């Protein structure tokens with residue numbers, strides 16, 4: 001059992017957390033506090049100050065700004081209950097000596113399966129076929145689909161999720177091309193230049209974090225470099241893609257379809273133009289949320305907190 005020397009407080013940016021994760025914290029002497037939605041920078045700062053929390057469990061993309069961190073002098077770790085820390089001011093955390101940890105790779109298999117599900121559904125035009133049958137249509141042998149096997153899948157962001165997605169796609173017979181410095185990544189071909197990679201792929205799947213370098217990484221120029229009829233899968237973060245450019249590429253027919261789990265604004269506003277396009281599959285930022293992944297993520301997040309507060313080093317890749 002993990003223990004820290006003194007009792008500590010953990011604030012969770014949600015109303016629930018897996019009981020198994022709570023048990024890990026409580027057995028180490030931690031007291032858990034929850035927060036109700038909506039969570040803003042202001043009420044998060046207030047609650048951190050009020051609870052004197054040493055650890056913050058970040059569920060979802062709640063704003064952990066410099067002001068929030070300044071309001072929490074006792075805080076020693078922000079533990080993301082997941083992978084993406086784009087809502088955390090990393091520079092301010094460094095300045096204040098607050099560690100930022102992720103549940104590295106714990107939801108990767110789930111996100112990879114979701115990305116692959118989006119790819120297959122789009123390649124086989126499942127949304128359109130489903131609608132056709134419901135409307136009384138029956139294309140039958142007049143329909144011609146296309147194989148996923150033999151497609152080239154481009155992977156941008158070859159970390160835990162990118163690697164898992166590449167493996168699943170390859171297992172189904174796709175060629176994989178990874179955006180990475182020359183050489184090979186686990187046997188997959190690599191291309192170091194995004195502009196060279198884009199015209200070589202049928203499906204582009206995004207798995208990089210949202211950073212100042214990746215914001216708008218896929219804009220109008222990049223979309224134009226994709227082959228006509230290509231597919232875009234974004235389970236990373238909405239702003240990695242220029243949403244207006246994406247819409248234009250879909251409406252012009254240059255892009256054959258898109259599978260999107262993440263958006264500029266979440267929840268996706270009602271009546272959003274993307275929701276009017278039949279060649280677009282939309283899911284509500286749930287790629288990483290399976291029962292199994294949620295449990296792995298929560299218990300790893302709890303272990304990261306307990307270990308860090310006890311002065312034990314976290315495994316490589318967990319502490320950013």
Ligand SMILES: NC(=O)C1=CN([C@@H]2O[C@H](COP(=O)(O)OP(=O)(O)OC[C@H]3O[C@@H](n4cnc5c(N)ncnc54)[C@H](O)[C@@H]3O)[C@@H](O)[C@H]2O)C=CC1
Nearest residue numbers: 083084157158159160161162207208209235236286287288
């Ligand atoms: N839709 C969902 O439910 C989920 C989405 N995510 C998103 O997926 C992202 C990736 O997660 P993991 O694979 O676990 O993270 P990771 O840290 O294991 O991998 C990220 C990879 O992206 C690479 N990268 C960083 N900047 C890049 C750039 N400019 N160009 C190309 N590659 C770049 C890194 O070198 C690293 O290999 C998260 O940051 C998060 O935004 C993560 C989990 C769930």
Ligand SMILES: O=C(O)C(=O)CO
Nearest residue numbers: 081082083084288289
């Ligand atoms: O882990 C993450 O970053 C998420 O997007 C949560 O599902």
